[in-house]
Amino acid sequence: MSALARTVRADRERAASRSASGSGFAFPGICVLLFIASVVATLAQSASMAAMGALPMPGGWSMSMIWMPTCGRTWARTAASFVDMWIVMMAAMMLPSLARMLARYREAVGSRVRASRLALLTLRVDVGYWAVWIASGAAVFALGAALATLELRWQALAREVPLAAGLVVLLAGALQFSAWKARHLACCRATPRIAADAATAWRYGVRVGIHCACCCAGLTAMLLVVGITDLRMMAVVTAAITAERLAPDGARIARLIGVMAICSGLLLIAQAAIAR
Template sequence: MDRTLPRRAARADLAFVAICALLFAASVAATLAQHASMATMGELPLPGGGSLSMLWMPTCGRTWARAAASFVGMWIVMMAAMMLPSLAAMLLRYRAAVGARVQAGRLAGFTLLVAGGYALVWSALGLAMFMVGDAFAMLELRWPPLAHGMPSITGVVVLLAGAVQFSGWKARHLACCRATPSVAVAVGPAGAFRCGLRTGVHCCCSCAGLTALLVVVGVADLRLMAGLTAAITAERLLPDGMRAARTIGVLVGGGGLLLLARAASVG
């Protein structure tokens, strides 16, 4: 047996981790820059004490398509910052699973294809989020009762996001996110890309509640983003992922109850 092979694999994995760390740092820096830019966009006050972020609609001189492209670009950078810690762990499991069956040079390409499939799913979700957010923003502007009830709606969404953390849906998709990809279906360019797509779908489903929380509370809230990054990473990497998910669910659900209480006191 060639003893240099394990050393080469270890060096390749170390280089991969270093690249992921650099990408994470770059995505965090880009997210901070985006946050500073979004702070200049302002918000539109609404009845009921709420406000509407201009992020969800075309501003003066911008088309809908341009606004959508801008949002998706921002979303991709944000998701890179939030998901890279857990994604890197999954990609390391992928490399360990298929590394013995492919050459080192091809393994790097396959890893990139897995990451590309994963990113494509999250990009599609970002576009869907913008479409829903834009439509909802138009409804808020045209139907004052909806705008007046937004604080209560936000509280309900956050409460439901906490409840999702206890569901069988969450458990199934989280287990898939934590699993090692099957070597039988993850080798080769097409298999690697499909592996990334499947992982992306499971990840989006597992994060459905937390993603909804981010959208309704504030996409540009850096403290919330940092908290959700820690929460998602804990779910994926701690020995008992569902225990972490349930703990997060208790905290999120409690936040939802506080928001509902605040909305009731104002209303």
């Protein structure tokens, strides 16, 4: 009887191994397809936003119309459109590093659950993660729309925007050297040791999403002030985020990025001062 039990157990282990292997091959494939889809959607959105044009402002800069209702749209519809654009854009930017985070989670809990259960848990982690970014997108729009309204109302404020953009980039570079940044970056790179249940998966996704948003705060701020619709700047920020998350010495990469951001901020401030 014990021999039969051992045989049945071995068969189950082999079946689980085959199932996990298939799931392991499917996961990176799904990530690649989602990344390609998000990049294509981002390019399409960028072309659509470029067609909307920009409003010339005092101080020699132009305001993107994504912050204001146009063509009879309500504020609610404008906000929903921005959040939709934000999530698609962040998917393209975050998926390279997010895929590694999800892979760590799957490695940590995969031996304790079946492949189908692992897929559902991974999905819950993913949903929790993106819930944080949806909330951050709504907050960014509220802040951006408020600033845009003030800049349209007061020309003196609008003239200071190029100088303020340089200061934001400078401060974002300085943030790369902070202990706050190092702590959140370490949490983003850590391998989880957690229970394999649905509630824990959701909480883990939310927690990692918060660490990720905080870790990327400076780089995201740079993207917002330099040009959220600028594909070149988006590619630079994506490369920076991916490098500091996946490189063997992420903290060193983060400091190197900080040096480049500080230099860029000083250059923008000098250009703004010369143009005054």
